[in-house]
Amino acid sequence: MIKIKNIFKSFGEKEVLKDISFSINKGECISIIGESGIGKSVLLKSIIKLIDIDRGSIFIDGEDISLIKFKELQKLRSKFGMVFQFGALFDSMTVEENIGLALQKLSNSDKLEIDNKIRESLEQVNMENTNNKMPSELSGGMKKRVGIARAIALNPEYMLYDEPTTGLDPIMTDSINNLISKFHNKGDVTSIIVTHEMRTVKDVSERVVMLYDGKIRFDGPTEDFINSKDLVVKAFLNGDSSFKENGVQ
Template identity: 60%
Template sequence: MIKVNDLHKTFEGKQVLRGVGFTVNTGETFGIIGKSGSGKSVLLKHLIGLLKPDVGEVWIDDKLISAMSFRKLQRVREKIGMVFQFGALFDSMTVSENIELALKKLTKLSGSSLNDRVTESLASVGLEGTEKLMPSELSGGMKKRVGIARAIAIKPEYMFYDEPTTGLDPVMTDTINRLIKKFKTDERITTVVVTHEMLTVYDVVDRVILLHEGKIQFDGTPEDIKKSDDLVVKQFITGDSTLLLQESR
């Protein structure tokens, strides 16, 4: 279970998060949506301890990670698979070396069992035979899928996705959405997805929050968000940039 209490974060005088709090239950797929620059990725980075809050707490499995030392945090991170927006593959390594690096660090696998896990992980994202390719030889969608394979290879209890479908064509978006759902079902993983794609929200998540000006503007199910009368929420889900302007007139 993930619990976030009253999270505040300021960068160079700009308040990005202003008292964000929510709970993600075990096995749940939780969506974080909001406009670009609303603090979604910043919030996600707090969940894995890459950023420390100015005020507030982040709990994972009853462990307060927002105040943890680096060594203790490393042990918590062993349970988390993180998929970055552009894959964040190590560009000096091949596809298989990217996955092996994670496995060698976080598991006791070696030799043929390690190779089998690499092959299995790549097969699960539909990228068999790409082991020897360098990241520079992959398309954007392939990079994201290798990023997913690297994260899923360690058999995490938590999966965090940072804008997994941004910039992809509709078919690839659907492929990634199916992968997120597949791993949630197969591995019983608690999943957090940061996105601004409503298709991903409707298709993948169980519950969603909408961040607006550093605060939670909406918290509910994808069905609830469709019925919301809140203008900020309506504007976001319809993509109508004139909605708030019309209301203020």
């Protein structure tokens, strides 16, 4: 379980997160949505302490991550798989090396086990026989798939997706969404997706948390979000920015 309690985060004079509180239960699949630059990715990265919050607490399975030491933090992070925007692959490494790096650092597997896990994870994302390809040889969608393969290779309890379908065409978006659903339903995995793609929200998520002006504007089932009467939520769903100009709070 992840519990986020009264967190604040600023960059200079810009306050990005303002007293954010919510919990994510084991096995949930939620989307964190909102306008670009609203703090969605900041919130996601705060969960595994890639970004330090200014105030508040984040608990992972009962542990306050602000209080644990670096070695304990590394152990805690091994529970997580993270899929970064655009795959975030190392350009100088092959597909196999990109996936193997995390396994070498965060698992006790020997070379044979690592090779098997690389093969299995690539098969799961339909990227067989790409072991020796370089990132420059891959399309945007293929890079995303390799990023997912790298994340699932460690059999994480939590999967974090940062804009997993940004820049993809509708067909590839559906393909990535299907993979997210596949891995979420495979076991007792908790999935957290930062996105602004309503296609992903509707097809994958069972719950939506919407950020607006640094705060939580909506938190509830996806169906309730889609049918919400809230002016800001409706404007977001309709791609209408006029509510900001009219000062809707």
